[in-house]
Amino acid sequence: MRDVAVIGVGMTKWGELWEKSLRTIFVETALLAVEDAGIDKIDSMYVGCMSSGLFAGQEHIGSLFADYLGRKPVPATRVESACCSGGLALRQGFIEVASGMSDVVLVGGIEKMTDVGGNEATYALGTAADQEYEGFHGLTFPALYAMMAVDHMHRHGTTREQLAMVAVKNHENGSRNPLAQFPFKVTVDMVLKSVLVADPLRILDCSPITDGAAAVILCPADMARKLKKPVVRIAGSGQATDTIALSSRKDLSWMESTHLAAKAALAQAKRKIGDMDLFEVHDCFTIAEIMIIEALGLVKKGQGGKAVEDGLTAAGGKFPVNASGGLKAKGHPVGATGVAQAVEVVEQLRGHAGERQVKGAKRGLTQNMGGTGGSAVVHVFEAE
Amino acid sequence: MQSPARSWREIPQRYRLEAAKCARCGFICFPPRLICPECGAREFGPHKLAESGKVLTYTVIRVAPQPFCDQSPYAVGIAELDDGVRLTAQIVDCDPAALKVGMRVRIEFRKVSEEGEAGVIYYGYKLVPE
Numbered sequence: 030m031r032d033v034a035v036i037g038v039g040m041t042k043w044g045e046l047w048e049k050s051l052r053t054i055f056v057e058t059a060l061l062a063v064e065d066a067g068i069d070k071i072d073s074m075y076v077g078c079m080s081s082g083l084f085a086g087q088e089h090i091g092s093l094f095a096d097y098l099g100r101k102p103v104p105a106t107r108v109e110s111a112c113c114s115g116g117l118a119l120r121q122g123f124i125e126v127a128s129g130m131s132d133v134v135l136v137g138g139i140e141k142m143t144d145v146g147g148n149e150a151t152y153a154l155g156t157a158a159d160q161e162y163e164g165f166h167g168l169t170f171p172a173l174y175a176m177m178a179v180d181h182m183h184r185h186g187t188t189r190e191q192l193a194m195v196a197v198k199n200h201e202n203g204s205r206n207p208l209a210q211f212p213f214k215v216t217v218d219m220v221l222k223s224v225l226v227a228d229p230l231r232i233l234d235c236s237p238i239t240d241g242a243a244a245v246i247l248c249p250a251d252m253a254r255k256l257k258k259p260v261v262r263i264a265g266s267g268q269a270t271d272t273i274a275l276s277s278r279k280d281l282s283w284m285e286s287t288h289l290a291a292k293a294a295l296a297q298a299k300r301k302i303g304d305m306d307l308f309e310v311h312d313c314f315t316i317a318e319i320m321i322i323e324a325l326g327l328v329k330k331g332q333g334g335k336a337v338e339d340g341l342t343a344a345g346g347k348f349p350v351n352a353s354g355g356l357k358a359k360g361h362p363v364g365a366t367g368v369a370q371a372v373e374v375v376e377q378l379r380g381h382a383g384e385r386q387v388k389g390a391k392r393g394l395t396q397n398m399g400g401t402g403g404s405a406v407v408h409v410f411e412a413e
Numbered sequence: 414m415q416s417p418a419r420s421w422r423e424i425p426q427r428y429r430l431e432a433a434k435c436a437r438c439g440f441i442c443f444p445p446r447l448i449c450p451e452c453g454a455r456e457f458g459p460h461k462l463a464e465s466g467k468v469l470t471y472t473v474i475r476v477a478p479q480p481f482c483d484q485s486p487y488a489v490g491i492a493e494l495d496d497g498v499r500l501t502a503q504i505v506d507c508d509p510a511a512l513k514v515g516m517r518v519r520i521e522f523r524k525v526s527e528e529g530e531a532g533v534i535y536y537g538y539k540l541v542p543e
């Protein structure tokens with residue numbers, strides 16, 4: 030396997046982008062990554078997208094985007110694994126460059142979610158759950174995570190306030206991210222008084238509906254060094270699956286797929302979790318971040334809520350989690366999220382993260398997952 | 414809208430609670446599978462789910478997808494039945510404020526949802542406090 034580097038990153042402002050189409054959002058974002066890389070060559074493309082079919086009535090987007098990016102006839106492949114689509118597209122690009130099959134690969138992630146109404150968006154997202162045994166009974170994603178929260182609170186003593194503190198922390202971080210959908214602060218009181226979605230989760234516990242994209246350019250690390258670019262390597266990549274039906278899990282609030290993906294990625298990078306300087310993780314709901322920091326091994330099982338309360342994961346804490354604002358404040362265009370996490374970590378490792386820069390960051394980890402954890406992917410990045 | 418074939422296929426599980434018991438290790442699969450997730454065996458005997466159990470976790474859905482909008486708010490939960498099988502279903506005939514982890518429930522056959530004025534009506538199991 031060859032060493033793989035990220036030589037270009039691009040992200041545009043996220044939000045309700047009513048004036049922009051699916052293809053326009055993609056091309057604008059991909060162009061930023063191409064310009065950042067500074068080389069006019071793409072051998073192959075991957076696009077992470079959960080459901081352009083249900084959200085925009087458009088499938089076959091690999092070819093559509095290759096064409097509109099002016100890169101026809103390069104190979105272009107769409108990757109789908111619910112909210113994990115972007116992270117898995119990154120992994121496919123990584124594998125293609127590492128294998129020697131291609132030199133320069135563009136990896137994009139995208140979701141255009143506001144062309145449909147709220148009920149339709151809820152339905153589209155719900156297809157990532159078990160349709161015959163969860164969706165049939167009227168389950169939604171907030172409901173599934175709410176049930177994980179009830180289990181975590183019941184067995185580990187996690188409090189309602191601790192959940193709120195995840196949102197407060199991520200909005201605090203997001204207030205320093207100009208590309209975030211909601212770059213403003215919230216208080217615990219605001220979270221606790223926001224409208225209930227699925228008890229005990231309230232609207233400010235939930236990541237929003239977002240239009241947006243992110244893109245990176247990968248190439249062999251040797252090529253990146255010759256180009257005299259700041260070299261950020263992908264040192265490790267790990268992926269795992271779990272049951273998509275929550276009821277089939279032995280432990281209802283433990284993220285086993287994340288645990289295994291992290292173990293694999295860290296082993297490949299020959300690193301320990303404590304070697305990482307920052308973490309971008311999949312906080313689709315406040316309870317998710319608590320379960321993820323446990324699964325990554327930042328804290329012991331059941332201690333995630335207390336860790337947030339103690340400031341362990343705050344911007345100035347021992348393990349800064351979601352310096353970008355996370356899905357909560359930055360937004361969650363599902364297929365784009367996994368790629369945007371990589372964009373943030375690369376910016377941080379280059380020292381280009383502006384006001385939200387984690388000082389001296391040299392190594393970072395991204396964790397992206399689909400559904401209630403039926404899929405998960407973790408990447409380890411290192412600056413040279 | 415689901416095709417009639419899709420709902421018809423699920424009748425053994427939704428109406429009759431038919432599961433499959435692994436002939437080698439005894440693990441009960443609900444829904445039935447072709448391969449036992451515990452031991453990999455491919456031979457199963459019939460098993461009808463236990464009709465009582467306890468709530469492991471629950472929530473009250475206040476923002477519902479179609480075709481459940483008219484029902485909201487409604488409670489759902491994951492129950493562990495007395496034969497060890499876990500399933501997800503609505504919890505009905507119960508004040509949402511009275512929901513508790515560990516509460517006893519039994520399975521009843523109910524209407525789950527319907528598709529508009531002249532659409533298909535879907536039936537299945539729901540959980541009711543004992």
Ligand SMILES: [Zn+2]
Pocket residue numbers: 435436437438439440449450451452453454
């Ligand atoms: Zn078996």
